[in-house]
Amino acid sequence: MTISDSVSVQSPDVLLQVRGLRKTYEVRNDPIEAIRRLTFDIHAGDLVCIVGPSGAGKTTLLRSLAGLLTPSGGSAKLDGEEIVEPPKGMAVVFQEYARSLFPWLTIAQNVALPLKAQGVDRATRAEKTAKALEAVGLADVAKRYPWQLSGGMQQRVALARAVAYEPRILLMDEPFAAVDAQTRADLEDLVRNLWHRLGLTVLFVTHDIDESIYLGQRVLVLSNRPTEILDDIAINLPDERDQLTTRNEPEFARLRAEVYERVQQAKAGRRPGDAA
Amino acid sequence: MSATELVRTARMKRDSGIGKQVRKVLAVVALPIVLIVTWWFSSAGSQNFFFPPLEQIVTAFQPTWFTGAIETEVLPSVWRLLGGYLVAGVIGIGLGALLGSSPVLRAFTEPALEFLRAIPPTVMIPILILFLGIGAEMRVVVIAIGALWPILLNTIEGVRAIDEVLRDTARVYRLTPMMRFSTLILRGASPQIVTGARQGLSVAIILMVISEMFAAQDGIGFTIIRFQKSYAMPEMWSGILLLGVLGIVLSLIFKLFESISLKWYFGLRQSQRGGN
Structure with a gap:
């Protein structure tokens, strides 16, 4: 596009x-x-x-x-x-970043979850997840949990999740308030x-x-x-x-x-x- | 990633001193040791037939339980306990997830649940004997009925309490029904499910013993009653000790499971207390 x-x-x-x-x-x-x-x-x-x-x-x-x-x-x-x-193909980034990430999943698992739901195979999932985390500057925290990160980093994860999904449209609801x-x-x-x-x-x-x-x-x-x-x-x-x-x-x-x-x-x- | 965004790496270093470890262990075992010592000396030389010296009880322990009774009495009890507990867990969590997700279903079933919950499971024993006989099935069912309620009610509460934003997130990213159940509902409600399961376990142990007091052929409860009826007091007391030990072992196994499955929850809570 x-x-x-x-x-x-x-x-x-x-x-x-x-x-x-x-x-x-x-x-x-x-x-x-x-x-x-x-x-x-x-x-x-x-x-x-x-x-x-x-x-x-x-x-x-x-x-x-x-x-x-x-x-x-x-x-x-x-x-x-x-x-x-x-x-x-619609991704949403919510204002309440801490509540929109799954606290029992790691950062990488959170980003990969929508792809998994779409039936994307494991290798592609890993690749897209890594790329998206790279794009938001969080490649080094993939194995951590959301609650181990600061608010700004959590919102980056939510953004990475949206981006990895390759949405047709991205809706953002006061994401940085x-x-x-x-x-x-x-x-x-x-x-x-x-x-x-x-x-x-x-x-x-x-x-x-x-x-x-x-x-x-x-x-x-x-x-x-x-x-x-x-x-x-x-x-x-x-x-x-x-x-x-x-x-x-x-x-x-x-x-x-x-x-x-x-x-x-x-x-x-x-x-x-x-x-x- | 900027240095300002780096957060709380490890705060694990604090509990490291050997002195601290020793104090921790002492805190756990101190009271039990005091109680045992008190019991030992205050009962020593006891002439009361019903309260024999602890020394006699300990001496009776080995021949009473380690000469075949483990296989013939203890294991049947434990299998029935685990069977009933498993049934209660599957039904409680499954039904709880369903009722917790649907306000309509909840309103519809609440009066019936309140009524059924108020019936002590032990009064069901005579009725269950009519339907199921006096075999293992009846005892398993009694245990399951008793352990069901804490698991079911806590699961309902847990599912209701799952964060609205997280539910929206799951919908937006179109998680499959299977993923919604396993990743959103089950994990999201897991803190309350574990609370219910812990309460359910104590109920199950109590019902295991009680169910063996009616028309039983084997089991720990049955054996204790048999000793009581034959005035074998040290043996009877050793059975009560055995029940205590069994309770401790099961609770330790449960704690291990809890610390693994709820690792995220404890971490999340700690991070919330610490602030960001």
Whole structure:
């Protein structure tokens, strides 16, 4: 797969198509509208960030896309196929890294598990696992257990597991919200790096405005609950990004101000159609 | 990998001194030694027919048990114990995994389980004798019924307590039903399953003895009763000693199994206490 980076292609293949997605919970006969209407496309090779105020239903959205929740209406399609359960070729990196790794399996076994479920033979499994761990810089801890590693390293393992799976699309749910700032910067660069090298398609959910701009080609801004998409902002930063120079660029500052303002408006209750 | 990410390598070095090892052993054997010595001297020269001197009991031990009784009395008891325990384990863990995974099934079966659990297994013996006769099957079934409850109820709790994020992870990566059972459910609930199995083992030992007090032809419990009825007091007491020794041996074997199968759990708990 080649990366059609930032350059807008005439008719790029839509990988993930979301149309009028709705989700309403029933809490003791009291319907709570979490997601009102979501419509957007993700093209193959995209790195799209979704940012929104806390409590904007980001996790509900991601769980619906992952097939872990059944939406109340609308549709989400991966490669034209309706998502009703976790689809083949979709990897998810959760925020709670410590809880998403199997503590009774070693690092290598954790990474190899999805491959085993797919029926990949032992030799190929070992090879892909080693490669993925190498890619996230953890080749030397393959035989350890997750709880012997730091938070940042555990999240790298989760990332290696997703990468080894060779997913069509990678969903990330505030994956770095619980690690320290330094580790977080390293992990952000790692995501950009893997996306580039492996031609991944990534949907990255975060509440961190800077992170969304630094990582994404596009940033979707969510409204307050019930969730809708307020803005779809193109990030026209150079493709080669660097924690120091990119974040100091005037364009970065301008985008940050823009997204920040949109998120503030979202918090204040702006709905789509209102003047921005 | 950066040095800041390196975490807790080995903290094993601390318990190394020989003095510490000696103190550890002493802590384990000190009280038993005191009790035995006290028993030995306070019973020495005892004229009470029912409480013979410990010296007599020890002297009676060898001829009572090591002249064929191991094969004819002890081994049958142990086989029935292990048979009943195994049946309880298979049914308890299998049924527990099923009920723990399904709130509907749980709600449906809970009243019946509560009722059945409240029935002491010993009162089933007369009924079981009607159906199964007075052979080994009846005793195995009594042991199984008694040991079942702690294993079943703990397994249900353990399966219920498996982390939500881990379940989601298993779904996203499409683990096969077999892998879900072995890697997610069984291992995830293993700390509680082991707790239940330990309680089940003590119940099984008690029921092993009791079941041999009804219409039995062999067994440790049967032999102790026989000595009691024939007023062979030192021999009777030696049987009680033997039961104690058997209990210790079984519990040591169990501990060994526990330390291997739950190595990850103890490590995880220690890392959580230590903080990251």
